[in-house]
Amino acid sequence: MHATHYSSPEPGGGKVTVRVRWRAIVSIAVVLVLTACAGEPPPADANDRIPQKPATAVQPAPSIPPSPSPVPPPTGGSGSFTAGSGRGEVLGAGNKLIRYRIEVETGILWGENPVWTPAEFGTTVDKILGAPQGWTESAQHPVTNADVRLSNASWRFQRVDGTAYEVRLRLATPDTVDRECGKVGLDTAGEHSCRSGQTILINLKRWLNGAKEYPVTIDDYRAAVINHEVGHYLGFDHMNCPGPGKPGPIMMTQTINLQGCVPNVHPFLKDGTFPSGPWVQS
Numbered sequence: 001m002h003a004t005h006y007s008s009p010e011p012g013g014g015k016v017t018v019r020v021r022w023r024a025i026v027s028i029a030v031v032l033v034l035t036a037c038a039g040e041p042p043p044a045d046a047n048d049r050i051p052q053k054p055a056t057a058v059q060p061a062p063s064i065p066p067s068p069s070p071v072p073p074p075t076g077g078s079g080s081f082t083a084g085s086g087r088g089e090v091l092g093a094g095n096k097l098i099r100y101r102i103e104v105e106t107g108i109l110w111g112e113n114p115v116w117t118p119a120e121f122g123t124t125v126d127k128i129l130g131a132p133q134g135w136t137e138s139a140q141h142p143v144t145n146a147d148v149r150l151s152n153a154s155w156r157f158q159r160v161d162g163t164a165y166e167v168r169l170r171l172a173t174p175d176t177v178d179r180e181c182g183k184v185g186l187d188t189a190g191e192h193s194c195r196s197g198q199t200i201l202i203n204l205k206r207w208l209n210g211a212k213e214y215p216v217t218i219d220d221y222r223a224a225v226i227n228h229e230v231g232h233y234l235g236f237d238h239m240n241c242p243g244p245g246k247p248g249p250i251m252m253t254q255t256i257n258l259q260g261c262v263p264n265v266h267p268f269l270k271d272g273t274f275p276s277g278p279w280v281q282s
């Protein structure tokens with residue numbers, strides 16, 4: 001869950017075109033990832049990935065212009081990152097330990113925006129992953145899903161420094177996110193976040209301001225994007241809404257189109273249910 005803008009749904013004709021292209025792009029992305037990281041977790045994907053426009057595109061998707069932000073979003077960014085230091089406590093009691101490293105891009109021109117240090121970003125990610133309805137809830141409600149080859153799966157998490165990690169989460173300016181995600185064929189369009197192999201790139205613009213068309217608080221937006229991208233790392237692809245009025249699965253691209261679902265920023269509901277819907281055909 002990622003990003004900010006919600007593009008409005010595409011008109012009928014365009015949808016077919018997009019779906020076909022998406023399939024092509026995803027196939028390429030999967031091939032690239034499998035090539036680059038054989039033996040790594042599941043195929044790649046990006047949250048809110050959207051297809052890159054073909055050179056010959058004649059029907060660009062309509063988009064809603066972003067509303068003005070309270071202050072201009074940060075620009076700049078060196079493309080390099082500084083990592084957090086220290087280790088956190090183990091969160092949860094699931095079977096599989098996922099160690100995560102925290103990084104923030106250097107050289108960001110913050111302007112009047114609050115400055116996010118690796119320590120602050122790490123603390124926030126810790127809270128999201130360890131929250132009662134977060135992925136750590138899997139210890140009490142293990143996940144089984146044959147489509148993504150998960151059987152009775154549960155996870156626990158620990159923030160680490162150093163190079164022994166399963167996944168790293170990078171907070172980065174939109175240009176850097178676009179460039180890095182573009183390397184695996186994912187178009188993040190200055191708004192979205194993505195996951196590629198062991199790296200998650202979180203779009204700083206939306207981290208600060210949320211997604212305009214996604215009616216949740218900024219804290220909930222942040223939970224949504226972290227939970228969704230970590231979900232990709234854990235093996236999940238995108239899901240559709242299971243039905244009007246139902247809580248959106250965390251693996252929906254809710255910031256793009258709720259499809260009649262109610263916003264839900266957590267992997268699990270309060271009763272331990274793991275909301276899921278049909279896989280997005282890609």
Ligand SMILES: [Zn+2]
Nearest residue numbers: 046047048049
């Ligand atoms: Zn996604």
